[in-house]
Amino acid sequence: MSTETVLGLLVSVIEFATLLYLAALGETIAEKSGVLNLGVEGMMAFGGMAAFWAGVETGNPWLALVVGAGSAMAFSMIHGVVAVVLGADQVVSGLALTILGLGLAAFLGESLIVEAPRARFDTLDLGPLADIPWIGETLFSMSAVSWLALFAGVVTWFVFTRTHAGLKLRAVGENAAAADAVGTSVTRVRLMAVGIGGAFAGASGAYLTLALAPGWTEGTTAGRGWIAVALVIFGAWQPGRVLLGSVLFGGLIALEPRLQTFGVEISPILVSMLPYLLTILAMVLLSIRSRNRPSAAPAAIGRPFRREER
């Protein structure tokens, strides 16, 4: 096994981890506020399609990323209105958002399938750092979007634990009535969290169609959105752990096509099941561990909030 193949694997791990982390971080934010959004896959597809279109139109990858994130954010507001404002069931609304997003992206993106990608991201030039063996060729040569994802993770962690806004967001996700009683607008916080989650999912989709697999075809998201949903649970709703999970699951995805190169005789298809099975395993272990104390999940997740019910 050559240095080349190992380096290729590591670069690929970073790429897939970036893709997953962006979406999973967004879902973490939404779920921390008490809103389960199973629409990640649909938001990714919609944002990815919009970003690719913007990239073809303008040739500017950053503008395209913003378009992808923004349109997915707007799209996520369907879930916001139906599940948060009107208080409909979050599971149904989220799944319908996925079906709608996949359908809408396929419908609107039909003419884009033939287009060649024009906008590509550059790697961030870190000068001499990029010359360090191994690390320089992988970590310090990664796309600016990867840095952005990492930065977003740090910001999210900081906001969650060190700011009042984060405290309110977590409070709304734990006990909406308690947060409401001290003057926090539950609906506004949740709408914002869903919107931010949508923007991150859109950014993830944009990274997919602009960088990881440039181009647009129906089904290009290939279930990555579901992995993102799994990652939130696997990472116990903590930005840092979700990052670790993203690297692990990204690593598994990156390994799939390379197994044979490494002389492993397991079907890559079987390996691709691992993220889902690991998540189930993590859930089982978490539930055993948290028998006599509050679980790691936001307590109010999935519960619509309405004041003055009697």
Next chain:
Amino acid sequence: MGLRLARRESPVRGGQVLAFAVGLLAALVVGAALLAMSGHAPIEVYRSMFDAALGSPRGWSATLTRAVPLGLAGLAVAIAGSMGLWNIGAEGQIIAGAIGGAWVARLAPDLAGPALIPLMLLAAVAGGAALALGPAIARARLGVNEIITTLMLNEVAIRIVRYLVNGPWKDPDGNNFPVAPVLPEQSGLPTLFERSNIGVVIAAVVVIGVGWYAARSTWGYELRIAGSSERAAEYVGISLKAKLFSVLVVSGAIAGLAGGIELTGSSTRLVEGVANGYGFAGIIVAALALMRPSGVAAVAIAFGAVQIGGESIQTQGVPSAISNLLQALILFGALAAAVWVNYRVVRTGRSVEGGAGSAAAAGAGA
């Protein structure tokens, strides 16, 4: 001055049907806008969709055939939903059912049809139940959330079938396509009319029978008590764990049957796309039926028509995604409208001058 939702003293009578109608109408309007935007004539498209799905015996045949997996998946979801559980895994359970059926056909390819078909369907039921077994045990014994576990197993199931048709079960004469060998001829379900087979009858019996049983039996009643309040169920002597377990496994079994009927009825071999999104659509069907097993059949036929109509217009250059779009839009419209069934909108606070009087009047009038 703001708006707020207040619970009605009792739900609007017949509101659910109205909510569905509003959802359908909203979906058609939004769909029309999208069609017009992309250069198609909405009325024309809708008309040809309607003709293809419901305008001829042939169309009805296709619609009813499609309603089979949708209805069974919807029933699977609704049965679990009547206990307040979410089986998001119908998609995977359909696949597991199809795998089970195909496995029997591999083991006993020479069995006569009247023996082979029931065995395949039974294996399908077992396959769906088997995939639901893990989430059922985890939920009943450890309280692990079944939404996520069933969801995860969808992705696992689709990879299992992908593995099978790319690996051990790959058809050597399949021109390297990822498909399993063609099933023995006698495994096909007998035709009923046009292109419909007796799968329609089997599904109708199951959907109506199970729906009736859930509505009228002590089992279904106990599920509803447990779904409304776990403590209340315990209090009247219902074993929650047994109910959790049995309802999830039954739910998986019903979805598995859908996979078996798809395999023996609509396709000639096991392929990766055997579930084709029916499991997810089934969740929408169940939601629109308000999680009542008795309402599933009608919604499933309506959705079957939308799907068949949507697929038929591809020939006119309209993306078939329009049918998925319409289904999701119907649900969103209906979800929004359903809020109105249980809640009314009231104005709140902060009117400035003379606020007391007008607020009092509003309060008294409400």
Next chain:
Amino acid sequence: MLAVELVDIWKRFPGVVANAGATLGVRSGSVHAVLGENGAGKSTLMNVLAGVYQPDEGSVVLNGEPQRFASPADAIACGVGMVHQEFRLIPTFTVTENVVLGAAPTRLDRGSLRAQVGELAERFGLLTDPGRPVWQLSMGERQRVEILKALWRDASVLILDEPTAVLTPGEAVELGRVTRAMADDGRSVIFISHKLDEVTAFCDEATVMRGGATVAASLPVGELDASRLAELMVGQATAVSQRRQRAAQVDGEQSPALVVRDLRVRDVHGRAVVDDVSLDVRPGEIVGIAGVAGNGQRPLADAIAGLSPAEHGQVVVADADLSTASPAARSAAGLSYVPEDRLGVGLAPRLDAVENAVMRSYRRFARRRIVDRAASRAHTEGLIDRYRVKVARMDAPLAGLSGGNLQRLLVGRELDEKPTVVVAAQPTRGLDVQGVAAIQQILLDQSAAGVAVLLISEDLDELLALSDRLLVMHGGAVVASFDPDDADRTAIGAAMAGAVSTEGVS
């Protein structure tokens, strides 16, 4: 000028008028009691003042300024803080996080916030560890966190909604000191209660409510005495406040219908919440169980009904040992249970009246596991008729019914099974006056008919009025037994506070 003036407040809920022209005036720097029976509208009025509810009519005036609160946030901004009966705390958050939530700087410096919360707590004598997560705290400590929340926002008006219900007597005295410290600091404290002794001990003035309206405003507590207060709270002396006529002669020789022996129940933390309880109830007898909330009454009732497993001990109903029987088997053997948590345990809010009414008896209405609809509907109509339940629609979810109607349905359903033993936990809590009277009458009728009744209540007056014997629980054990006819309230109070020394108990 008054710190708080509530003028002619009206508030209606579906099927209930909770406030009908209620009025309140509170001086600044005073502790003001709002008294009234359960259902008198105290909580609703306070929720109006705290911005939780908007009044249908009437005005809220603070320091001479009329206010309209659209939300609790508005009220907080005007200096009104409220400690609700159910705490609104976030279990996974620390004390500090709970206190500062909604009123903190953008950037959280956790160390300095913790120090500030600690200081504030110390200033008012509210002992607590600012760094501990709330789920580890006792009920008394949680209440202190709620009070800290209001003080952190510099509330000039603090409403405490039945604060002593969850406290031990020692903690209640402590709370009295805290409220005095707050009043001395120039704040106004509104203290909701229905217990006279607390009011005279802690408060300066008292306002009495009945049926949603104010019947006496701002009485100096010195002028209050028990009989006057009772008259104000209940109206004319009713049957409720009187000792009942002993309806059935309880035959001491008769063998008990319910026997509980050495029953012990442990909670999830391994504490013995029911600690070797033994008691007997004879046919026709009402045995009352008194005690401060949280001293094992609820787990005792649940364990007798079979809802929570006992570590050891016996439960015998009509000579049948049911110690390990399921709840359904106990029910079948003649034990009926009216649980404290009506909507959560006794009834299923999303199901309709028929489905709720046959919850105990549906197996009787089923043939080959199919429920006979006509029979169950007829059964329900009978119940509704006999127990005067007002139901708008038989097929609508039960959630819309008022508390009194829910309780009538629940009690009716349980008693219709012709039980030999009834365990009733807090059966009249939260009901309006007629509702209370109706439920009490049903219990009396049952005992007159020879049913053994175990009545668990936090309302001592109710217990004294209904019981043939009164047991007091403290710390999970039965610590004293009284004859209601010549019981000394002080002695009962002392027993509830755990001041009775029994051998082996320190």
